[in-house]
Amino acid sequence: MTDISPPIAVTILGSGTCVPSLRRSSCAVLMETGGKKLLFDAGAGTLRRMLECGVSIFDISCIFFSHFHPDHTAELVPFLFASKYSEQGPRKTPLTLIAGKGFSAFHQTLKQAYGTWIELDPGILSIVEMNTQGPDHLDFDLFSVNTRPAAHNPESISYRIASPSGYSVVYSGDTDYTDDLVTLAADTQVLICECSHPDEEKVRGHLTPSLAGNIAAAAGVKKLVLTHFYPRCDGFDIEKECRKTYNGELVLAEDLMRL
Template sequence: MQHLSPATRHIKKMDLTILGAGTAIPTPQRSPAGVLVRIGTTPLLFDIGPGTMARLGLAGVSCRDLEYVFLTHLHSDHTLDLATFLQINDSTPGWTRTRPIHLMGCRGTQRFYDQLMQVYPEISPQSYTIDICEVATERIAFDGWAIETAKTQHTGSSIAYRIEAEGHVIVYTGDATENLELVRIAQDADVFVCECAFPSGYPTDDHMTADAVGRVAQMAQVKQVVLNHLYPPALEVDIVAQVRAIFDREIVVAIDGMRIIV
């Protein structure tokens, strides 16, 4: 248990870095999904798409210090580097991991992990434990921070995460559809990292379009929306203007490495 003086507690902030602003189709500025939130010195990783571990290092976080990984859903653009992460823990010369890994994810995460171990049996933890927790709609308190989840209806079990610390709120949707659960979990967020896969009016039944992002952000009265997980059609239009037509607060478009301190 960490004891912090009142002064130290006061300066603890949430520090958000977009590690992967893209999709299953990587582009030079937008890699597959990964979002880092640092609370004090504790790194929390949300999604772990291909290449995430390299970009985690670029953001100044050693995978040795990573203990908390959260999965929104199990599609490959959000999960492939879990194998890389586990491999690192048993392959680093001169270092052996002893601290546990806490892997939280949607329903099906345990089965996904078990199947991954069948494909790559050599990366199963030897010197440490991995504790897997499946969630749907829940609130879980940690030491000085809390996580809340809501179903996003992108897949049958996909979830969004609300991260709260020191009175500040970051919400990360993962892949999502427009629904009232998303409005509820995003309510009054300081930063709403929302997938914006396609332009307004684009036909989709399992992703967010710009107008849908605008409606959810406006209903939830978030302070800032970060447009994330943009597929190529969303990059061919003025996507900010499309969201701005409905949502009247701050809007930014995510690229890899973007950092926001809340």
């Protein structure tokens, strides 16, 4: 039988926000490509959702952070703490943390608070800071990463992950409308895009369904996946609002959804 699975497999671990919800954990996305498991953001509930997918902290080789807000970074400390004090012993495989400029200082403040509890063995943890003023690029063995600034916080960036075949997935992180995201998402197979509030309740630094649709349409996105829903979205027809501007394949994310 022919394997028709995409070169980059995506699981939505958390489709929610900072507001506690039984339905939606805070932001987190798992991507699997080239034999690697990559985590994008790690808000509250991420580690439990990973276990529900059969994924261990030791399976993750890289964590990509869109910005430093707690609903995107809150479980970094538990991740590192568990990596050091697991029942199977401390982590022995490399872990790379990737984020916008300023992340090393952010990580240092966590170490000041938690000390050696979150310090892994020498040579295990590495940090890569990406440019927040313009485009940037990283090459890995079996995938590549492109980033552009996001319109949210000074450190905010969006990511495009691409396989050698050219198949790509874009993760917006939190952002307002920006041409940088249109450029980054050009002709991508999947755009995982924040959609915090309905059209009628636009908030600065975040997108609405029709604005997310505008970005996807302008970029020629094949599949748009809306995520990062505040509870208020439950009272609105998010799909209908997005259809004002986007006619392609549309998915409203739920926790543990596989794409």
